[in-house]
Amino acid sequence: MSAQRGIRIDNVSKTFSARGKRIEALKNVSLDCAPGSFTALIGPSGCGKSTILRLALGLEVADTGSVEIGGEAPRNATSAGVTGVAFQDAALLPWRSVEANLALPLDVLGLERARYAGKIASLIELVGLAGFEKALPGELSGGMRQRVAIARALVTDPSVLFLDEPFGALDQILRRQMNIELQRIWTETKATALLVTHGIDEAVFLADKVVVMQSRPGRIARVIDVPFERPRRTNLFSDPRFHALNDEIATVLHG
Amino acid sequence: MADAVDGSLADGGRRGWAIRHWAGLRNGVVILVVWEFLGRFGLVAGGALPAPSAILARFWLDRGDYPEHVVATLWGASAGFLIGNAIAVLAGMLFVLSPVASRLSRGINIAIFSVPSIAISPILVLTLSGMAPRIVLAAISCYFVTMTATVIGLTQIDQRTADVIRAYGGGRWKVMRLVRLRSAMPVILGGLQVAAPNAVLGAILAEFGGGGRWGLGNYLLGSLGRADPARLWGIGLVATAIAGLAYLVFALISQRVTGASRAVTVTTSVPPLRAAGGDNTVAKVLLVAGSIALPLILWWVFVKALGVPELIARTPYGVFEHLFLLDSSPAARAKLLQALAQTLPITLVGMAAGLAAAFLLAVSSRLYPGVTRAFMPIALFTQTMPLIATIPLLVLLLGRGWSVTLWITISVTFFPAFITLAQGISMVPRAALDVPRAYGASAWKEMRLVSIPASLPYLFAATRLTVPRALLGVMIAEWLATGKGLGNLLNQSRGYLDYGMIWTVATVSVLVSIAFYQLVVVAERRVLGRLGMQTAE
Ligand SMILES: Nc1ncnc2c1ncn2[C@@H]1O[C@H](COP(=O)(O)OP(=O)(O)OP(=O)(O)O)[C@@H](O)[C@H]1O
Numbered sequence A: 001m002s003a004q005r006g007i008r009i010d011n012v013s014k015t016f017s018a019r020g021k022r023i024e025a026l027k028n029v030s031l032d033c034a035p036g037s038f039t040a041l042i043g044p045s046g047c048g049k050s051t052i053l054r055l056a057l058g059l060e061v062a063d064t065g066s067v068e069i070g071g072e073a074p075r076n077a078t079s080a081g082v083t084g085v086a087f088q089d090a091a092l093l094p095w096r097s098v099e100a101n102l103a104l105p106l107d108v109l110g111l112e113r114a115r116y117a118g119k120i121a122s123l124i125e126l127v128g129l130a131g132f133e134k135a136l137p138g139e140l141s142g143g144m145r146q147r148v149a150i151a152r153a154l155v156t157d158p159s160v161l162f163l164d165e166p167f168g169a170l171d172q173i174l175r176r177q178m179n180i181e182l183q184r185i186w187t188e189t190k191a192t193a194l195l196v197t198h199g200i201d202e203a204v205f206l207a208d209k210v211v212v213m214q215s216r217p218g219r220i221a222r223v224i225d226v227p228f229e230r231p232r233r234t235n236l237f238s239d240p241r242f243h244a245l246n247d248e249i250a251t252v253l254h255g
Numbered sequence B: 001m002a003d004a005v006d007g008s009l010a011d012g013g014r015r016g017w018a019i020r021h022w023a024g025l026r027n028g029v030v031i032l033v034v035w036e037f038l039g040r041f042g043l044v045a046g047g048a049l050p051a052p053s054a055i056l057a058r059f060w061l062d063r064g065d066y067p068e069h070v071v072a073t074l075w076g077a078s079a080g081f082l083i084g085n086a087i088a089v090l091a092g093m094l095f096v097l098s099p100v101a102s103r104l105s106r107g108i109n110i111a112i113f114s115v116p117s118i119a120i121s122p123i124l125v126l127t128l129s130g131m132a133p134r135i136v137l138a139a140i141s142c143y144f145v146t147m148t149a150t151v152i153g154l155t156q157i158d159q160r161t162a163d164v165i166r167a168y169g170g171g172r173w174k175v176m177r178l179v180r181l182r183s184a185m186p187v188i189l190g191g192l193q194v195a196a197p198n199a200v201l202g203a204i205l206a207e208f209g210g211g212g213r214w215g216l217g218n219y220l221l222g223s224l225g226r227a228d229p230a231r232l233w234g235i236g237l238v239a240t241a242i243a244g245l246a247y248l249v250f251a252l253i254s255q256r257v258t259g260a261s262r263a264v265t266v267t268t269s270v271p272p273l274r275a276a277g278g279d280n281t282v283a284k285v286l287l288v289a290g291s292i293a294l295p296l297i298l299w300w301v302f303v304k305a306l307g308v309p310e311l312i313a314r315t316p317y318g319v320f321e322h323l324f325l326l327d328s329s330p331a332a333r334a335k336l337l338q339a340l341a342q343t344l345p346i347t348l349v350g351m352a353a354g355l356a357a358a359f360l361l362a363v364s365s366r367l368y369p370g371v372t373r374a375f376m377p378i379a380l381f382t383q384t385m386p387l388i389a390t391i392p393l394l395v396l397l398l399g400r401g402w403s404v405t406l407w408i409t410i411s412v413t414f415f416p417a418f419i420t421l422a423q424g425i426s427m428v429p430r431a432a433l434d435v436p437r438a439y440g441a442s443a444w445k446e447m448r449l450v451s452i453p454a455s456l457p458y459l460f461a462a463t464r465l466t467v468p469r470a471l472l473g474v475m476i477a478e479w480l481a482t483g484k485g486l487g488n489l490l491n492q493s494r495g496y497l498d499y500g501m502i503w504t505v506a507t508v509s510v511l512v513s514i515a516f517y518q519l520v521v522v523a524e525r526r527v528l529g530r531l532g533m534q535t536a537e
């Protein structure tokens, strides 16, 4: 995508009330993702990571505060086709083949499928699902379905990319591979990326900035900059500086 | 052997299938032989149960009569089926897209659900002409089932996939088009499956209302007086075959479609509550008032638009006038009250007995799973039998006293209730049953702790479902056999051309049915609310 867009979350609070109980999912959260930056969100389960994503996509409305994508309200940005998203659950349509699932964002945005045929084929190749174009989600493994969801997030060449634990169901080796692929794609597209993850090493490997959250109420505990030069290679995983940063984040997480 | 039944071994699975089908075939043959024996020697109700061979022989003699009757009924039923279901699916979509429309139409929906079709059959015949009454009644008989199925199918979607659509800026219509419609297909097809026999029944009941020479309903009425059980059975079986075929066709289609549309993982999100009007009390009151007024307005518009003379086509005011403002009103009220006093008690007793029996059988089938397995096919089969096919037969078997009414009510209540309950109970997760069992609970204790409470929502759902059917059953029995109650009053007024009374009986029977239904809904909310349970559809 040509124009670069950042994500701006300004002093946002969000409370859910379910069956009489009130849950403060987010309290006074502010987060600024510069255009073209890579941000990782990490934190204990239930601290509001997915909620941040859903607010940024306009799926939830904040009680107070404001959310902007490239200076626009989320609903405007999403319907302009600026964003791409892979949810925590793959959320594929069970009656659509892999190919057709990839085309879903195109159908929603009213884009012509035929013009994206090459794009779809190369994305399927990229996530290692060549040969499964016509398969239905029910015939795929959990990890394969997640890879379809990742490919789907990329199909519109988004300038802002949201990824909610996209590698959760993958094994360690595949996960590393996908991390490297994701870095490559991100470098090529210069998209602004916001990644939710439970893996500290994954966050440090990929991000410019790791945002550590805490729960009850959901809030940002600390933002840690990652200084390593790019492109990052797999040998970074065995670098002592890498481990030191991992340990620092772990301390904030558990402290 | 367990493997064969599970089908977990490819070969064993095929063998299990063969064994099951062989058992079905064997049971069928045994039943036929016993039936033939009973019929041959006139052992049941003095020959009211003819032997299958006698029915076949009669059918062969009558074969020249059937085609025209069948074609006429099929015509009305299929046209009504198409129109009614098209409207039902569109209405279901509208209700899902617009909560306000859904609230406003509640009155109409309940009225259409509750209307005992026999009560409006004379009215349709008075106000419409030609095939129209049959088509309309068949359409009305389809509408509610399909509309409800559509709404359920469209709302019970995987919220996560809807989120994907919304995340790309898609609105309600996009979610409808890309997710809801396709994911609702199996449920809608299930609705069509049930609607098919309803359409046949509707078309036949409209034939009862008068007019027309052809149609299975006319054939049945014409043959009723001729004390020829074999012919009545033949007509009943043909009607059942038509309805059953329609049911099968949709069952096959839905089996095709269902495979791919199940969500791969279990969704955990609760569909958002849709509260039209929000917390605004004024808006809520307006919506309720609107939903009550709308059926009356539609009725009024219907009558005015047709331009039928006022004497024949009564407005809501006309009915009120008939009951309260004329010199003849006290007499009319007395007649009506007397009929109600005959109809209501037997409806209530029959329903209670039918529901209780269904509840006991369904709950105990947890203890004896074989019972459900053996009984379910029969229960499902009765669902495809148009009510009208069975009632003359029951009249033959039981005579024209009150016992026939009671048995009809029990049977129309029992079967659908049993199906609803048995399917509901089978959805109780195994894990929930395993917990008490893991602590060594006896079968009875497990039932008391899990099965019975878990089936309560389905008992209420079954009760709601059977209220109008019970009233319909009683009224048909009264019309055809016993000469008592509302059904008879309706038939009599038709004979005397007492238009005021025809409209009054129709109105009152719909109101009674709605009142019953609402009572059940209120009780259901109270009880399930206190137990923290969800209502079942
Ligand atoms: N629709 C909802 N209704 C009620 N509560 C909600 C809703 N969505 C989220 N919550 C609550 O908000 C809190 C944050 O949820 P969220 O899904 O953002 O957590 P998360 O950080 O993504 O957790 P995880 O790592 O397990 O995915 C949780 O306590 C959750 O129960």
Ligand SMILES: [Mg+2]
Pocket: A049, A050, A051, A088, A164
């Ligand atoms: Mg989450």
